Amino acid sequence: MRYHIWTIGCQMNKADSWRAGEQLHSLGWQPAARPEDADLIVLNTCVVRQSAEDKVYGRLDSLKSLKHRNQRPSIVVMGCLVGEDNQALERRFPFVDLFLRPSDVAGLLSFVQARGVPRPQQDLSPRNEVPVCCYVPVMEGCNHHCTYCIVRLRRGKERSRPVSEIVEEVHRLVERGAREVTLLGQNVDAYGQDLPGQPDLADLLSAIHGIDDLWRARFLTSHPRDMSDRIIDAVAGLDKVCEHIELPVQAGHDLTLKRMVRGYTVEQYHRLVRRLRDRVPQVAVATDIIVGFPGETEEHFQATCDLLKEERFDVVHVAAYSPRPGTPAARLDDNVPPSEKERRRRLIEETQEQIASEINRRLLSSEVEVLVEEKQRDKWRGRTRTNKLVFFPADQDWEGKLATVEITWAGPWSMQGKVKAPHPG
Numbered sequence: 001m002r003y004h005i006w007t008i009g010c011q012m013n014k015a016d017s018w019r020a021g022e023q024l025h026s027l028g029w030q031p032a033a034r035p036e037d038a039d040l041i042v043l044n045t046c047v048v049r050q051s052a053e054d055k056v057y058g059r060l061d062s063l064k065s066l067k068h069r070n071q072r073p074s075i076v077v078m079g080c081l082v083g084e085d086n087q088a089l090e091r092r093f094p095f096v097d098l099f100l101r102p103s104d105v106a107g108l109l110s111f112v113q114a115r116g117v118p119r120p121q122q123d124l125s126p127r128n129e130v131p132v133c134c135y136v137p138v139m140e141g142c143n144h145h146c147t148y149c150i151v152r153l154r155r156g157k158e159r160s161r162p163v164s165e166i167v168e169e170v171h172r173l174v175e176r177g178a179r180e181v182t183l184l185g186q187n188v189d190a191y192g193q194d195l196p197g198q199p200d201l202a203d204l205l206s207a208i209h210g211i212d213d214l215w216r217a218r219f220l221t222s223h224p225r226d227m228s229d230r231i232i233d234a235v236a237g238l239d240k241v242c243e244h245i246e247l248p249v250q251a252g253h254d255l256t257l258k259r260m261v262r263g264y265t266v267e268q269y270h271r272l273v274r275r276l277r278d279r280v281p282q283v284a285v286a287t288d289i290i291v292g293f294p295g296e297t298e299e300h301f302q303a304t305c306d307l308l309k310e311e312r313f314d315v316v317h318v319a320a321y322s323p324r325p326g327t328p329a330a331r332l333d334d335n336v337p338p339s340e341k342e343r344r345r346r347l348i349e350e351t352q353e354q355i356a357s358e359i360n361r362r363l364l365s366s367e368v369e370v371l372v373e374e375k376q377r378d379k380w381r382g383r384t385r386t387n388k389l390v391f392f393p394a395d396q397d398w399e400g401k402l403a404t405v406e407i408t409w410a411g412p413w414s415m416q417g418k419v420k421a422p423h424p425g
Helices: 011-026 050-069 087-092 105-114 151-155 163-175 201-209 229-237 254-260 266-279 298-311 338-361
Strands: 002-007 040-045 074-079 098-100 133-137 180-184 216-220 244-246 284-291 315-320 367-376 379-383 389-392 402-410 415-422
Touching: 002 011, 011 040, 011 074, 011 105, 011 133, 011 180, 040 050, 050 074, 074 105, 098 105, 133 163, 163 180, 163 201, 180 201, 201 216, 201 229, 229 266, 254 298, 266 284, 266 298, 284 298, 284 338, 298 338, 315 338, 338 402, 367 389, 389 402
Parallel strands: 002 040, 040 074, 074 098, 133 180, 180 216, 244 284, 284 315, 389 415
Antiparallel strands: 367 379, 367 402, 379 389, 402 415
16 A cells, blocks of 8 residues: 655644654555555645645645546545634545544544554564654644734644653654754744643753764744743753754834734844844844735835844745734735735845845855755755755765865855865764
8 A cells, every 4th residue: 555645834744744654654555656656645734824725725626636537545634724624625625535633643544544454463664764854843732822823723722742752752763863853843932831840942952962873953933932041041051952043023013013913022032132142152043024914014014124134134934924714814904915015025035135145155165064964966965053054065975974064155045065074973
């Protein structure tokens, strides 16, 4: 029996899809590169933006004819497209066999087993394709009430996994060849608040820090209201924790932030970034921006541009606002025309391209530590501790190794260099 998994969206979806593949393999299933060759097709979906939702619908429509031509494949849709009431989805896509809530890998396995596919008498060994850098979900859901966000409606309140369970998973991944893990949560800085004793993210980072052969650890995504001094101190004090923070600001004007119900002011965000950079001088800070939110004037947008120029982020993920059904913001007047949203989005991208180019050019002729993930065409690809993408040519096999690379070219999104030597150990 063969399965095909199609994934769109956040790192949590990617982690869920990888885990689903692992579990299906343990039941004797094998992956299929094309949906046409699969007995089971799984779509792991995202609807955080209208563009993502449109891609999901397009993918589903493309499977309709396949289902009609061949009754063999079972089609399962999971992820954030799926809510509590799926009657509309069931009417629109009657050929889908099952709709599952986000991260419901157990529900997928129950469906597969109910279809009469027996579990092997003995468990198969896990698949060998363990990435050098792995995602590890540590919590799910969010307790914030950002007016634009559909994730809380789909994934529910915050739910953390026990520290011991996460440590055990990281240990298993490292034994199989992983050298870096990224701890995932919709609001990862709130990790542990729902657990007995309330261990926090700093405690979790300390717990995995002692795992032999784990070289690096990251975490995302952070919320400015929940990034504590203890978390900042963990980044500063634990050698394996990378100097790289994803800290979404979303907008640079207090009125827009208030409409978004982000729970902080622009000045409070500035103070947090200053505190982070004072404590971790080499830190790379990435952020998210939404342009064209209801009520955003040209003055409000210019304040966002000014914030980018002042803070000089390493990376900015920008998106034009699109109303999400069921969210409070969907009831607001979406009064910024699409053409204006696109103009603002492009201007943010152009501003950030210039800033990122200037930041990365400072690394020319310097030597950086790169954890090599894979080979792409004729060059090896990896990332620095600050999450800079680096390519370098080499004849030797560098996958899963630490390399010292001298930077010879730097652009806004990646850099190139020549390898100097493997990192000791």
